[in-house]
Amino acid sequence: MVQRVRYYLFLRDVLSLALTTFGGPQAHLAHFHKVLIDKRHYLTEEELMEINSLCQILPGPTSTQTLTAIGFKIGGPNLAYLTLLVWILPAVSLMTAAAMIMSSIEAKNWSLEFTRFIQPIAVGFVSYGAYMISQKTVTTKTGIALMVMAAVASYFLQTPYVFPIILVVSGLITALKYKAQPKELDRKKVIVPWNNFLLWAGVLIFAAVLGAITKALPVRLFENFYRNGSLVFGGGQVLAPLLYTEFVQYAPKPYHPTSHEEFLSGYAIAQSLPGPVFSFSAYIGTLSMRDQGTLGKLLGALASAGGIFLPGTFLIFFTIRFWESLKKYRAVRASLEGITAASAGLVATSAIIMFQPLENTLLNFSTTIITFLLLAFTRIPSPLIILGGLILGFLLRGF
Template identity: 60%
Template sequence: MSLRYYIFLKDVLLLALTAFGGPQAHIAMMFKLLVEKRRYLTEQELIELNALCSILPGPTSTQTLTAIGFKIGGPNLAYLTLLVWILPAATFMALAAVVISYLQGQGVSLGFLKYIQPMAVGFVAYAAYKICEKVIHTKTAVALMVVSAILAYFFHSPWVLSAMLIAGGAVTALRFKQHPQEKDKHLHIEWANFILYVAVLVVAALLGAYTSSLPVRLFENFYRNGSLVFGGGQVLIPLLYTEFVDFKGYLTGEEFLSGYAIAQALPGPTFSFTSFVGNLAMREYGIAGQLLGSFVATVGIFLPGTFLIFFVIRFWDELKKYRVIRASLEGISAVSSGMVVAAAILLYHPIESSPLNFSIVVGTFCLLMFTKVPAPVLILTGLLLGFVL
């Protein structure tokens, strides 16, 4: 492996240990480190890669970084990029889940987490605002955002959410003539990674349906969610809550929100929160079972997006020349923003509806909005207040 690849992986590790704040903040750091400082790619190339990853299911910033690794050094460097990026946060979230389940087993109250639960809702509300600010620029986008927020609030099925994204893209794709036409389009598609993606989805679904093995079923659950989530980690949260808290009862609402708040205090991909969920889902099997739960959850959630970015990146330069593809981005982004708005409301439901909790949600939002206090400082302050009070 060349020296340039080692330097790139060192830069990826630096991002994994310092990139707080979710996909939008991750992209800003990629501009600073990978474009301005290292010049691995141009600013326009990064914007286009991020747009591509926004229309694919899976973790947006993870796919963007993997795609950059692919452009620099091919599949092998891309796989190493993925591993270096997700390992620190996923490992920490697994350890956090083990500690929480141990404390519960010892009869220790988790009351010290009571303040960071409403803070987590404030983080999601802020994410909703920032996403809307970035992608909502037309009346059509406003309408799509409002409708998708209402539908996502009342209908939690992954299939409904996926259908909304497709419909939103179709609505704005009709206005493709507003985009300039490009010539010399030569689209050649290699289907291997897409076939692999579908094959794993089908096999996982069949095994999940006909086995009593919880790790197998968890892998299917997370692989399916990773295949259906458009718009990054904020959109994933309501899906996970509906499936693992409301439907299957693997976690309580308080545990879920505590884990999500901890994830907000960590750098790296938001999807690493799944390591926490998978861990607690396997708590009846001891520490070894919990670590296995973290492993299958992490692999399951990141694998679909990896297959898809490996599939699309090979012909993306030609695909983006089509006006319909460029036009559909507006609708997909608007629907995604509506889903995050709905998530902020849904995640408030399991918290006790008190003036204090509501004030914490609003206060967290305002601190993120109007100050530069880092997310980890807010979460650590919430934990400290929980211990003291």
């Protein structure tokens, strides 16, 4: 009975996160910390950072993988898949609804001005996340040096493939300090269960073959997004240019092409909604099948969302199963110092990168600073800060 209640509470917390977390994986991490560690104590800060760092090395949506991996750690595969469903459902539903509206009425003049405070607030969340991570997990001179170098490297080499490289190199550097780690007397040979890896590869091949044979639009959509989800590092901001190329500039003939205006409007909506930015895939899938009626649109959204979220889920489930055994080795445990420090550097840089596209105004700068101070020195819940930003945006429209 205790376990059932715990699982229910965990899923309720996941739903709360799905409805209140803005700003992408780095900002999500700060929310996860507040709810899952500070409030509920489901895991330690070190465990959260280990899982998040592991997810950054793998392709796919980092925050989604992190949250589902936590569900797996608490309750196994069943709770993990429920976690995935609860986490993505609100954002996917809202993006599908937005695409349905976009496909039926002329919406080019929609104004999203009321969300103008959300982006600087999100930067404030990311900044606070970087501060918290560095304060609690970066405690050595080596860690500080790696954090700074990771921040500088990720700033000047703004490509998604640099993230896993930075994490791996940082881990290898501190792995050399393995002798400082205590020996594990109960260390066992690492056994790698390949089931989830084979499942990932099997679905990829099966979808490609089935799509080529049947030419069915939902299958081809699933295959397209599954392939992209298997190759993308760095979150929704990296997925966007790939989708733009495939569905706007060079849309495959079976799909209804998405216009430039529709794409940008949808991406702005995705950025202003809580939850995973990868939910943008449901928007594109709906518009791609707008000629197939309401059922076809819904099928397009389902195929696209399933395609983008499943590969990363399969890969993290594959890795997390032998991670506990693997980290019993001293070199692996020593590498966590470097990986965690580099993660802190990446989060800090992401705050700077996220702020740069915003207008360099006193209002945006002040909003970011105030958000950081509210998180650091008050107990105001994150949803209230976000709600306050939205209300302020409504009141100051036109000013």
